Amino acid sequence: MEIAPLLKRLSEAGGVSGYETEVRELVFEEFKKYTKDVRVDKLGNVIALKRGEMEPHRSIMLAGHMDEIGLIVTDIEEGFLHFTGVGHFDERVLLGQEVMVHSKRDLIGIIGSRPPHVLPKEEREKVIPMDKLFIDVGLPPEEVKQIVKVGDLVTIRRKFIELRGGLVTGKAFDNRASIAAMLVCLEGLASLRHAWDVYAVATSQEEMGWGGAITSAYGLAPDIAIAIDVTFGHAPGLSEAETLKVGKGPAIAFGPNIHPKLYDELVKTAKEMEMPHQVEAIPGMSGTDAWVIQVTREGIPTALVSIPLRYMHTSVETLSTKDVERTGRLLAGFIGRLDEGFMEKLRWV
Amino acid sequence: MGLEVLKELSEAFGVSGCEEEVRKLIIEAIQGYVDDYSVDTIGNLIALKKGPPRPSLKVMVAAHMDEVGLMVTHIEKDGTLRFRPVGGIDSRILLSKVVLIGEGKVPGVIGTKPIHLLKDEERRKVVKVDQMAIDIGASSKEEAEEAVKVGDYAAFATDFVQLGDTVKGKAFDDRVGCAVLIELLKERYPFDLYAVFTVQEEVGLRGARVAAYAIEPDLAFVLEGTICDDMPKKKDVSPTTEVGKGPAITIVDRTFFADRRLIKLLIETAEEEGIPYQFKQPVVGGTDAGAIHLTKEGVPSATVAVPCRYLHSPTCLLSLADFENTVRLMKAALLSFNNLCKVMVLKGES
Numbered sequence: 001m002e003i004a005p006l007l008k009r010l011s012e013a014g015g016v017s018g019y020e021t022e023v024r025e026l027v028f029e030e031f032k033k034y035t036k037d038v039r040v041d042k043l044g045n046v047i048a049l050k051r052g053e054m055e056p057h058r059s060i061m062l063a064g065h066m067d068e069i070g071l072i073v074t075d076i077e078e079g080f081l082h083f084t085g086v087g088h089f090d091e092r093v094l095l096g097q098e099v100m101v102h103s104k105r106d107l108i109g110i111i112g113s114r115p116p117h118v119l120p121k122e123e124r125e126k127v128i129p130m131d132k133l134f135i136d137v138g139l140p141p142e143e144v145k146q147i148v149k150v151g152d153l154v155t156i157r158r159k160f161i162e163l164r165g166g167l168v169t170g171k172a173f174d175n176r177a178s179i180a181a182m183l184v185c186l187e188g189l190a191s192l193r194h195a196w197d198v199y200a201v202a203t204s205q206e207e208m209g210w211g212g213a214i215t216s217a218y219g220l221a222p223d224i225a226i227a228i229d230v231t232f233g234h235a236p237g238l239s240e241a242e243t244l245k246v247g248k249g250p251a252i253a254f255g256p257n258i259h260p261k262l263y264d265e266l267v268k269t270a271k272e273m274e275m276p277h278q279v280e281a282i283p284g285m286s287g288t289d290a291w292v293i294q295v296t297r298e299g300i301p302t303a304l305v306s307i308p309l310r311y312m313h314t315s316v317e318t319l320s321t322k323d324v325e326r327t328g329r330l331l332a333g334f335i336g337r338l339d340e341g342f343m344e345k346l347r348w349v
Numbered sequence: 350m351g352l353e354v355l356k357e358l359s360e361a362f363g364v365s366g367c368e369e370e371v372r373k374l375i376i377e378a379i380q381g382y383v384d385d386y387s388v389d390t391i392g393n394l395i396a397l398k399k400g401p402p403r404p405s406l407k408v409m410v411a412a413h414m415d416e417v418g419l420m421v422t423h424i425e426k427d428g429t430l431r432f433r434p435v436g437g438i439d440s441r442i443l444l445s446k447v448v449l450i451g452e453g454k455v456p457g458v459i460g461t462k463p464i465h466l467l468k469d470e471e472r473r474k475v476v477k478v479d480q481m482a483i484d485i486g487a488s489s490k491e492e493a494e495e496a497v498k499v500g501d502y503a504a505f506a507t508d509f510v511q512l513g514d515t516v517k518g519k520a521f522d523d524r525v526g527c528a529v530l531i532e533l534l535k536e537r538y539p540f541d542l543y544a545v546f547t548v549q550e551e552v553g554l555r556g557a558r559v560a561a562y563a564i565e566p567d568l569a570f571v572l573e574g575t576i577c578d579d580m581p582k583k584k585d586v587s588p589t590t591e592v593g594k595g596p597a598i599t600i601v602d603r604t605f606f607a608d609r610r611l612i613k614l615l616i617e618t619a620e621e622e623g624i625p626y627q628f629k630q631p632v633v634g635g636t637d638a639g640a641i642h643l644t645k646e647g648v649p650s651a652t653v654a655v656p657c658r659y660l661h662s663p664t665c666l667l668s669l670a671d672f673e674n675t676v677r678l679m680k681a682a683l684l685s686f687n688n689l690c691k692v693m694v695l696k697g698e699s
Contacts, residue, residue: 077581078581080580080581088464088465089464090461090463090464090467090472091472092441092444092461092472092475092476093444093445093461095439095441095442095444095662096441096442096443096446096659096662096663096664097445097446098507098517098663098664107512108510108512108517110517110658110659110664110666112580112658112659112662112666113439113441113442113659113662114578114580114582115576115577115578115589115659115660115661116437116438116439116661117437117576117589117633117634117660117661118576118578118587118589118630118633119439124439124440124441124475125475126473126475127441127472127473127474127475128441134580134581136580136658136659136666137512138512138513138514138515138516138517138666139512139513139514139515140513140514140593143513158447161447161456161458161506162456163456163457163458163484163485163486164455164485164486164487164492164493164496165486165487165488165492166486167484167486169447169456169458169484169486232463232465232466235429235460235462235484236425236427236429236460236482236484237461237462237480237482238462238466242466247488287465310460310484311445311458311460311461311463311484312463312464312465313463313464313465314444314445314460314461314463315445315446316445316446316447316458316459316460318458318460318484318486
C-alpha cells in the first residue's frame with residue numbers, strides 16, 4: 001500500500017475533536033474497502049469488523065483516534081475572530097499560521113501578528129497568549145457576521161508535503177498516521193488467515209478526554225486491545241532519553257498502562273517478523289486511548305504501539321512513512337498469530 | 350487588474366540577494382510596454398518608457414523585488430539546517446512553518462519541541478532563531494548536502510488566494526509595488542519614465558541607491574506594500590495604515606522626509622479623481638526613498654504604498670481596491686505633466 005497518498009487524504013481532512021464528520025466519512029469509505037461490516041456508533045466512532053475463522057469468537061480491538069486538535073471561535077470583534085483551543089495547542093506556533101474556518105462556508109483565515117516594525121523590543125520577546133490572538137478572514141465585518149458564528153470550528157490549513165528520506169510533513173498526523181497504519185493492517189489481513197475477530201476502531205474525541213475509546217471499548221467488550229498512536233520523535237533540542245527515533249520502526253510501549261504479557265507477545269512477534277522496533281517506557285499515564293481502554297468493564301488487557309513523530313501538536317508534524325507501514329504490518333502479523341490458546345498466555349497465575 | 354501578475358509575483362522566490370526569479374517574471378511582464386531595459390551590476394532591473402522627443406523631466410518610479418526570508422548558515426551532523434533571517438523577521442512567526450530552500454526549492458519545516466515536553470517557563474518564552482532548525486528529512490549532514498548547501502536562501506511556502514475583496518499571499522512587500530509599477534508601464538507619460546525594480550531593499554536599500562545614482566532622476570516615487578496595524582486593539586495605538594482606506598502616502602518615515610510638493614501633487618490628484626487615500630503613521634518603517642532622496646545632490650521623492658497586514662510574515666493580506674486605487678492615483682499623478690513641471694520650477698531648474 002502506498003502510504004503517502006493515503007496519509008495525505010487523511011491529514012488534509014478536517015476533524016476537530018467532537019466534530020469529526022469530514023474525516024469520519026473518509027475513514028468509513030476506507031474501511032469499507034476491507035470489510036462490509038462498518039458502522040458508526042453513538043459517539044461517532046467508526047467501527048469495522050473483520051471476522052476471524054474461530055468459533056466461539058474471540059476479538060481484538062485496534063483503536064486509533066481520528067480527531068485532531070483545533071480551534072473554536074469564541075467572539076467576533078470588528079470582523080476579526082477570537083478563538084480558543086480544542087485540545088492542547090501550543091500558543092507559540094499559532095502566530096502567522098493559516099487556518100480554515102468551518103462556517104456556513106469554509107473561509108481561509110490568517111492568525112495575524114502585528115508587524116515587527118511597530119513593536120517595541122520587549123513585546124517581541126513575549127509569547128502572545130491565545131486570548132490576544134485573532135483570525136483574519138479578509139472579509140468586511142458585516143459579511144463576517146453573516147457567515148461566521150461563535151462556536152464555529154477552525155482547523156489548521158496545511159498541505160501534506162513529502163520531505164527527503166521517506167519523511168512527510170503535515171497537520172493532524174496525530175493521529176491520522178495510526179488510521180493509515182490500521183488500514184495497512186486491514187489490507188494485510190485480507191490475504192492472511194486469522195482466527196480472531198478484528199475490530200478496527202477510528203475513535204472520536206481522544207484529544208478532549210478519550211471519549212470515543214471509553215464508549216467503543218465498552219460496547220465491543222474485546223478480549224484484548226491495542227491502541228495505536230503517535231509518540232515523541234527525536235528532533236533538535238530534545239534529549240534522546242525522552243524521545244524515540246523517527247524511521248527506526250514502531251515503538252512498543254511498556255509500563256503500568258500496558259499488560260506486560262501482551263507486551264512480550266508483541267515484541268516476540270516483531271522479532272519473528274524481523275521488524276525494526278523500539279521500546280517506549282511510559283511510567284504512568286500514556287495519554288492515549290490505551291489509558292481508558294485498560295480499565296473498561298472488568299478490565300481489558302491492553303497494549304500500545306506508537307509511531308514516532310516530530311513536532312507533535314504543530315502544523316508541521318513530521319514522520320517516516322516506513323514507520324506507518326511497519327506499524328500496520330506488525331499489527332497484522334500479531335493478529336495472524338492469535339489462536340485459541342492465546343488468552344492463556346496472558347494469565348497472571 | 351493585474352491580479353494574475355500579482356499572484357505570480359507573490360508566489361515567486363526572491364529573498365534579498367536572490368531576486369533572479371522575480372526579475373525574470375517582471376521582464377516577461379513588461380515586454381511590449383517599455384522601450385528599453387537593462388540589468389545593472391547589483392541586479393536592479395531598469396526599464397525605460399520614453400516620453401516626447403525632448404522630454405524635460407526624468408522620473409524614477411521604484412519598487413523592490415526582494416522579500417524577507419532566511420539563509421542556511423550551517424548544516425548539523427543530524428542533517429538539520431541552522432539559519433539566520435535575511436531582513437527583519439519577528440522570530441515568533443517562524444515556528445511550525447514550511448519553507449522552500451535554494452534553487453531546488455527543497456521543502457523543509459521549522460519544528461519545535463512538542464508542548465507536552467515543555468517546562469512551564471518554556472511555554473512563555475520566545476524561541477530564538479539560533480535555537481531553531483529547518484528539517485528537510487535528511488538524517489545526516491551528507492544526506493542534507495545532496496539537496497542544500499550553506500548559503501542557500503529560503504522563502505516561505507505560501508500560496509496566493511483571493512478571499513473576497515482581499516487577497517492573501519507572501520511577499521506583498523513589495524511584489525504589490527512591482528505589480529503597480531508594471532501596470533503604470535502600460536501608459537505613456539509626457540516625460541521619460543524610469544521604472545526601477547530594485548534589489549536588496551530589505552537589507553538596507555542597497556539597490557535603489559546605485560540605481561538612483563546611475564539614472565539621476567529629477568524626482569522619484571517609491572511604490573510599496575506598507576505596514577498595516579489595523580487589527581482590533583487599544584484605540585490609542587495607531588493602525589499605521591488601514592486596509593481598504595486607499596493608497597497610503599508617506600509624510601515622513603525613519604529613512605526620509607517626503608518632498609512636500611510631491612505630496613501636494615498626490616493629494617490634489619486623489620481629490621480631483623475621487624480616489625481615497627490615507628497618510629501612513631509618521632516615523633514608522635522605511636523604503637527605497639531613503640536611499641534615493643540622498644543620491645548625488647538630492648532627488649525630491651515620495652512614497653505611495655498599498656497597506657498590507659502581517660508584513661514580513663509568511664502570509665500577508667491586502668485589499669484589491671487599495672491595489673487598484675494605487676495604480677489609478679499614480680497614473681493620474683504622473684500624467685498631470687504640468688504639475689510635475691511645477692515641482693521642477695520650484696527646484697529652480699526650469
